[in-house]
Amino acid sequence: MSVLVEVCIDSLESLPIAQAAGAGRIELCSSLATGGLTASAGYMKQAARISNIPVYGIIRPREGDFLYSSDDVEIMLEDIHTARRAGLNGVVIGALNADGTIAQDAVSEMIKAAGDLGITFHRAIDHCSAPFDALEFLMANDVERVLTSGLAKSANLGIETLKEMVSFTQGRLSIMPGAGVSPDNAKLIVESTGAHEIHLSGKTTRSSLMAYRNEKATMGNSDSDFDITVTNPDVIQRTINALR
Template identity: 55%
Template structure:
């Protein structure tokens, strides 16, 4: 039996992965930098190149730094500029998330970001998974005019969060799409959808490839010594395709 789904969104942080995501069957791209940090704002160059070569909608992550979602006035100015850059690059949407010190949606800042993004699609990201009152957060997100919210159902992964995801789907109805993300694989995607009723899923399909350099020295590291600088993180087209096959079986 085929499980119906509206969108399979793949998050990527390099242009090579865009090709693989499309090859695997993605229907929308979340464009980031630094997926290892949860996803930060991509460069203007990456935005422009993605818009140039993508045959599916591309939404740019608007997150100026790692860490929490309580942003300073200067952070917000950066986010507004980055949204403008996404519009200038002819992307289809942006992905945002802002909270106040009480872990509630900062409606004033969110509305400012959405006003800057007028004409673009808007996804509210997993900042909602840090909210103390998720249903009130959904009210704020719907009132602001977002299209969807990306969430794991307030759990470390979407499979564990299916109970809350189902509550969110029922609560929002057709006013806001609930997109399940975090830990989605070919092995659990059907369970997540059947238990929660979501119509959109989000995943990275992450893998790595070895460096194509013919000679190099690896005595030093560009960052953490735990990171292999000669193992390149990329999206696996096969892992994305495997998720789609699971939905069709």
């Protein structure tokens, strides 16, 4: 069985690294440290230009929960149009109601805005109070796949639910395990669940090339502004080899 490995990245630098390591698809994000936020228009456009594999852009306007205001939804709709204009292959979407059910109206608007782009529903499913009802809705609306940890902290811990999801969907959409996936557990997750795709970042850090450094000043919550997050090709390659 062939298993597609999707790699999530938050810099253009990581795209050719992931691609050369054998990634089958890219999830394009900014700020992986907050779970992944929408990439800028310029970032989307450059990624589409240099990639030889499909690129799906996450549409997530802020960190935190998936309960979005009408203004948030308008931002996401505009970002979906931006992804289309940039030449991306798909978008990664999700929204919930306050009671944890899928926000059908908002998600329907996003699906309509996506047009002929591919669609992944993201890990909002893992915060959903009725995940199998959500899967029914997504299948009825021709969503391609759902990225999920099986409602657990990691995909490895959510194996039983992931297996249920794969059985429930019967190939009408793809269940793509993600969260905590590594070369050490990818094969177990795939073989135990029957999934045909898997998702990871495989990230590491590299040192900044700055010669001058003022270590006293830092941006945000970072301990250092001189550690740059990038994809680790060794992790991606070892994951792919494990799945073979």
